Amino acid sequence: MLSGRSNDQSDATTQKLSSGQRIVNNFCITVATVNGSGSQTSNLTIMRALLKMGIPVSGKNIFPSNIQGQPTWFTIRVSAEGYTARCEDTDILVAMNPNSFTRDVANLNSGGVLFYADHIKTPINREDIITYPMPVQRISREDAATPGLRDYVANMVYVGVVAQIIGIELVKIHQALEFHFKGKPKPIEMNFAAVEKSARWASENLHKLDPYWVEPIQSNNNCIMMDGNTAAALGALYGGVQFAAWYPITPATTLAETLMEYRPILRNDPETGKNTLVIIQAEDELAAVGMVVGAGWGGLRAMTSTSGPGLSLMAEYIGLAYYSETPIVIWDVQRVGPATGLPTRTAQGDLTFVNFISHGDTQHVILLPGNITECFEYGWKAFDLAEQLQTPILVLSDLDLGMNLWMTDPLKYPDIPMDRGKVLWEGDLERLNGEWGRYHDVDGDGIPYRTLPGNRHTRSAYFARGTGHDENAHYTEDPEVWERVLNRLRKKYETARKLVPVPVINTMEGAKIGLIGYGSTDPAIYEARSRLEKNGIKTDYMRIKAIPFNYQVKEFIACHDRVYVIELNRDGQMHQLLTLEAKEKAINMISLSHIDGLPLTAEWVVEGILSHEEKAE
C-alpha cells in the first residue's frame, strides 16, 4: 500500500510512481456510500463535470430498495473510446461507507486507487493499491452551515479531492452544480465552497501517486445527460398524451413524476392556457390501467407506466383492451422478478409475459428502446402506433435505461405529424349515411374504424365489451363469428409488422456470426464486438427494436452460421420468441442470457461468445 499523504511517504516511492505511465480518460470510479446521505448530488456533479470537459462518461447507480442507511454504489466510467457499458473493474474507489469498506477495498483492481474518509479506521490489507485519506469529518464540521447539512458537505469533500487528484476542472464542477441546483445561488455556493476547500486541502496535503488523469477533449459533441424515464415522459408530452394514470413503483415512478413536472410547462393549451393533460395517481395498477382503457376508448392518447408487479395486475385490462381494440400505451420499466424480486435492479425478464399478456389468444405489439433517443422517440411514436392499430402498445424499458443517466444527443423533435388512426366523426357518418360497424375490416388490413364518445350523430354509438361480439359490436356466442373476429385480430398483428420500427443492423466485412440484442444491453454488445474483433472474431449485430418482428429479423438469422441472442434474463426470452418465429433456423440460434440484476458487461458477452466459439471450432 502506498499512501499519498505527504508526510507518510518516502522520496523513493514518490520518484518511483511519478515516472509511471499516465492513464488518460479511460478508467472506472466506484463511489461507495450509505444510501440517503445525499451522495447522488456529488456523483452526478462529477459525471456532469466530466461531460462538460467533453469526455464520454456513463454512470450506474447500484442502490438498495431502502430509504436510508444501506450501502449503495455509484460507478462512473470514463472512456475516451465512448464505451458506456457497465464496467466490473474498479480503478478508483471512493470509500465513504465504513460498513462496506472491507468488501469495497477487496474489490479494487490491483494498482487501483483508494480515496477514503479518514475516520474509517478499518485496516487496509492491500499492498498493491494507492491510498488517499480525506479529512471528510473535519471539513464538513467546519463548513456545514447546520449539522443537518454535514452529510451533503461530506460528500462534496470527495468531489473536491478526487477532482484535484485526477484533474477535473473546478470551473466545470461549478457549472455542474449550477445545473443541478437549477441556478439557485445558495446551495451552489455552499457546495462549491466545500469542493474548493477540499481541492485546496488535497493540493497542499496529498502527492499524486496514481496514473489516472482526465483531460478535456475538444469535440463538436453537444451531448446532454438524461435518464430514460425523463426521455420517455418528455416524448409522451410531445406525443400529445392527454391522459396518464399510474401507481408508484420502482423503477417506473420517475416517468410519471416527470410527466407531472413538465405538464404545466409544456401542456397548457396554446390558445386558452387551459390544461390538456389529465394525470391521476390511481389506487393501484388495476385502476391505473382501467382508467387508461376508458380514456383510450374515449379517444384520448392514454398511457400508464409501471414495472413487473404492476404489469401482473394489469394483465386483465390489457386483455380487454386487446379484444375491444382500444388504443393504450404501457411503459414497463423492468426490474428483476419474479415476485417482488429485486426492485432496484435491472432485467429484461418481462418479455415473454408482455408478448402474450392476458388469458386466451393474445399477441401484443412491443417497442424496445435501446437508448435515450429511442426512449423519447417511442414516447410519442407509441401513441401513433396505438391509434393506428387500435391495440395496446407495450414499451419495454428497464431500470438501467430508465433510471441511470446517459450521455445522449439532444432530443429530436418528432419528424412526422400525429397519426390519430381510423376515427369517424359526425361528417364522416353523414357521408356514410350512418352505415358503419365498429369491427368491420373495411380496408383489408385488419384495422376497423371507430367512433368516439361525444360524437352526436344518432348512429355513432356502439357498445364496447369484452364478451363475444360481431362486426357490429353486438353480443354473440356464434362459433364462426368468434373465430372470424379473432383471426382478424391476427391479421391486424400482421399489419403491425409493417408499421413498427425496423431493427438496426451493423455489419463487419466477412462476418459469419450474428449477434442479436435489444434494449439496454446495446452498449455492452457494442463494446464486446470490438473486443471480439481484436480476438479475430468478426460479428454482425442486429438490435431488435420492436415485436412483431419485421422480415429483416428472419433474414438476419437466415444469413448467419451462428446467431447469439444476448439478453438479461434467465430463460433467454428473446431466444424463445425468435425460435417460434424462425423455427427452421432455430438450431442456429444460441441463447446467451444471464441475470444477476446488474447491467450487462462487455466482458461477459465476450467470454460467453468465446467459450461457445471454442466449442464450435
Next chain:
Amino acid sequence: MKENTIDKMPVNLVGLAKTDYKGAPSTLCQGCGHNSISSQIIAACYELNIIPENLLKFSGIGCSSKSPTYFLNRSFGFNGLHGRMPSLAAGGIFADRTLKAVGISGDGDTASIGMGQFKHAVRRNTPMVYIVENNGVYGLTKGQFSATADLGLSLKKQGKNPYMPIDIAWEAIVSNATFVARSFAGDPKQVKELIKAGLSHHGIAVLDIISPCVTFNNQDQATHSYAWGKEHEVALHDLAYVPPSEEIFVDYEEGEAKEVTMHDGSMVILKKLERDYDPTNRSEALRVLEEANAKQWLLTGLIYINEGQPTLVDLYDLTDTPLNRLPESRLRPSRESLEKLNSMF
C-alpha cells in the same frame, strides 16, 4: 324523429320519443328487478330531456352489468371488467366532459371484487350516477353469496351465510360520497325520482337499489326479496324531483318539506314523513342507517347529499373544447420548446 311525428308519439323538450331511449330486449330472467331499473333509467332520461348521445354507459360484469344494453341504444357504452367499472368510467368521462355518465354495477361487482375501485371512485367524486343493482347473490354463476347477503341466509348449494353483510350506502357515506340514496326496484316511482336527482347531481351519485333475484334469492324472509322489501320498506320521505326547466310546484305544506337545490339549479323536494330528516347531515345519515339495520328496516330515499363539492373533472381546469376533439396544434408542444428543454439537460 320523423317516424315519431307520423306515429304522433309524445316527445320531450328535445323532440325525442320514449322509443329513442330504448335498448335491446333484455335477456335477464322474467321479473328480474334489474329490468325495472332499466325502464326507470329510460323514463328518467326521457323526462330530463337528455339526448342519448350526451350520456355514457359503463358497467362491470354480472347480471346487472349486462343491463346497459337494455336501455339507451344511442348512447356510447363500455361493459368492462368484473369490479373494475369505476376506473373505466373515470378514464372515459375525460374524453368529453360535457357528457353525463351512468354506471351499472351489482353487489358482487361493487361490494366484493370491486370494493376498492368503488370506494376510490366515491372518494374522487367521479361525476357519474353509480347504480348498484343489489340482490345479495351471484346470479350469472348461479347462486353464490355476495358480500351484501344477509347473515344466516340459506342458499341451495351454499348452506348458511356466516358473514355480516356490507352496507353499500354506509360504505359510500364513510368514503365521502356526495350523494347516497337507497331504493327498491319494486318502487319504480321512487327509483325514477332518485335517478333523475342523481343525474342532476354534480359528482358521484350512489344509488343502492335492492333488486331481488327472482331465481336465486327471493325467499320471503331475505332482505333482498320482493316480499321482504315490500313489507319492510321505510321511505325517508316522499320524493319529487323538479328539473330546472319546469316550474316548481309541489303539493306540500310549508315546513313539511325540505328542498335540496342541485348543482344545475334543479331541486329535489323531500316530503317528510314521520321523522324529521335532514339529508345534508352526514352523522345523521349514518345514524339512520345504523338504526335501520338494527331494526331490520329497508330504509329508502335520499340518505345523504352534499352539493357544491368539486368533481374529479373539476380538478383539472381542462379546455372547454372536449379533450378528444383537440387537434395536434393544441397537443404537441412547439419545436422551440424542445430546443429550450435540450439546453436544460
